[in-house]
Amino acid sequence: MKSTGIVRKLDQLGRIVIPKELRSMLNIEIKTPLAILIDGDQIVLEKYQPYSACIITGESSDENLSIANGSIVLSKEGAEKLIQELELKVERQHR
Structure with a gap:
């Protein structure tokens, strides 16, 4: 701080x-x-902020997805970015 x-x-x-x-x-x-x-x-x-912020984009919205008992919050854009990164990681591992 x-x-x-x-x-x-x-x-x-x-x-x-x-x-x-x-x-x-x-x-x-x-x-x-x-x-x-x-x-x-x-x-x-x-x-x-009444809605938790996305851990990737920081966006706070009532449309954010909360998973893992609320410890992970994702906006639509954040979820898409996460999926892209995961797909890249999986693709690299299968090479």
């Missing part, structure tokens, strides 16, 4: 303000939903 050098304190209600510069840089506007994640002892904020 990249350090910003910015330090903020929690207020009495447990809130923290994300500086305007960071919100602008990351295109976070008023009412942008943020997901709160835990990574070890770190709290991570990220823009909430």
Whole structure:
């Protein structure tokens, strides 16, 4: 992770303000939903996307295919690219 050098304190209600510069840089506007994640002892904020992003293209859509109990998400384009790569690998192995 990249350090910003910015330090903020929690207020009495447990809130923290994300500086305007960071919100602008990351295109976070008023009412942008943020997901709160835990990574070890770190709290991570990220823009909430209701649909998981494709592991190949990064596309987030309700049409994405989720397989392997949700651990692999593919868009149509990502699935096509994956199939092409697999076909190439199989073809090379049969030479």
